[in-house]
Amino acid sequence: MDIILADYLGFCYGVKRAIKLAREQAGKDKQVVTLGPIIHNPQMVKQLADEGIGLVNSLDEIDKGTVIIRSHGVGPSVYKRASEKGLRIIDATCPHVKKAQMSAKTLAEEGYFVVIIGEKAHPEVKSIVEWSGRSAVVIEDVHEAEKLHFVRKLGIVAQTTFSRGKFKQLVDILIDKSNDIKVLRTICTATEQRQAAAEELAMKVDMMLVIGGKNSANTTRLASLCAKKCPTYHIETADELKDNWFHHIEKIGVTAGASTPDWLIREVYRKCKNKNKTCKVY
Ligand code: SF4
Numbered sequence: 001m002d003i004i005l006a007d008y009l010g011f012c013y014g015v016k017r018a019i020k021l022a023r024e025q026a027g028k029d030k031q032v033v034t035l036g037p038i039i040h041n042p043q044m045v046k047q048l049a050d051e052g053i054g055l056v057n058s059l060d061e062i063d064k065g066t067v068i069i070r071s072h073g074v075g076p077s078v079y080k081r082a083s084e085k086g087l088r089i090i091d092a093t094c095p096h097v098k099k100a101q102m103s104a105k106t107l108a109e110e111g112y113f114v115v116i117i118g119e120k121a122h123p124e125v126k127s128i129v130e131w132s133g134r135s136a137v138v139i140e141d142v143h144e145a146e147k148l149h150f151v152r153k154l155g156i157v158a159q160t161t162f163s164r165g166k167f168k169q170l171v172d173i174l175i176d177k178s179n180d181i182k183v184l185r186t187i188c189t190a191t192e193q194r195q196a197a198a199e200e201l202a203m204k205v206d207m208m209l210v211i212g213g214k215n216s217a218n219t220t221r222l223a224s225l226c227a228k229k230c231p232t233y234h235i236e237t238a239d240e241l242k243d244n245w246f247h248h249i250e251k252i253g254v255t256a257g258a259s260t261p262d263w264l265i266r267e268v269y270r271k272c273k274n275k276n277k278t279c280k281v282y
């Protein structure tokens with residue numbers, strides 16, 4: 001049995017940066033909390049909690065100390081409220097997310113009707129809506145794109161972790177919805193690299209293991225892209241591996257979302273290796 005790792009997998013630049021900022025602040029400050037889980041990975045969030053980095057889901061829950069804005073970003077109302085409360089703000093918004101937020105803001109200011117291609121319920125998308133002055137609409141499927149009425153000026157941005165293929169498909173439909181269109185392709189490179197590497201690998205193996213939080217949009221997306229090419233299992237930890245998955249399997253591909261720490265990838269890799277001592281690893 002061969003185990004092949006995707007060329008790009010695991011922690012991205014934005015997630016590494018957010019965790020570094022949180023840890024640095026925890027070394028200086030007694031009360032450090034993140035607003036929402038710092039990344040969509042329960043195991044990593046637990047590890048940070050053990051290091052003293054707390055978690056609140058709303059600013060109502062704190063009156064002092066430091067609040068860390070996670071890589072997904074927040075809308076302007078959150079910065080305003082945190083400073084009104086006298087909280088120290090450490091802004092760990094990923095620069096790619098910041099770019100998507102500012103792009104939506106600028107488009108709205110220039111009079112464009114802003115469309116965000118992404119998932120409505122995702123915190124990053126909600127923050128982009130807020131930066132657009134709450135005037136943007138979110139489109140996540142073909143049906144919604146087709147339903148959009150004709151507008152004078154149409155500005156399009158993407159959720160940074162959206163599928164590049166689906167973005168293109170939706171832009172192709174939206175192109176008929178205005179005579180003045182500006183498309184800002186705000187999908188981040190880390191996402192594109194992970195998606196392309198996962199798809200390429202999934203075409204060469206008998207089974208894919210996709211490691212990462214079940215609540216992680218980018219990991220779930222990797223799993224659904226791989227599932228179109230071969231049998232795919234989305235797992236958070238090595239404990240979820242089942243013996244019957246490995247029957248008659250010669251090549252296993254492994255990838256992981258941008259919010260999956262290396263130690264979780266290593267655990268899965270080790271456990272797979274132990275299932276067949278003769279396996280080769282690439
Ligand atoms: S996936 Fe991209 S946008 Fe999201 S945190 Fe990582 S680098 Fe930033």
